[in-house]
Amino acid sequence: MKSTRILLQNDTILHIGIDDTDSPKGMCTTFLSYKIVKFLEKQDIQFMDFPSLIRFNPNIPWKTRGNGAVRLTIKTKNPKKIKNKITQLVTSYSDTKNGANPGLVFYQNEKFLYHFINLAS
Known part of the structure; x- marks a missing residue:
């Protein structure tokens, strides 16, 4: 995965x-993320970083399975197409029939970290 911070217009x-995207009975958010990465590798995009696995407290009793989320950061000329396909993948792979309550967030901005740090303050 190549990473560069040069932005074109x-x-x-x-x-x-x-x-x-998982439930106590099946599915896995990291597996779904793998499927998304495989889709993205076929697109005209550039990964800006490695995927991040965000681990939450694995000891809480109401967790589903691994209790983690995934973050991907890409550079694309066609964010609408990417968002539509990823939404489709999350909808079709999430184990909602067994209690999954999938969350999917898209944020378009290079300086998102500062916005969320200020929001959390």
């Missing part, structure tokens, strides 16, 4: 967050 930095 029509490029968009797209942050993608995925969580709770």
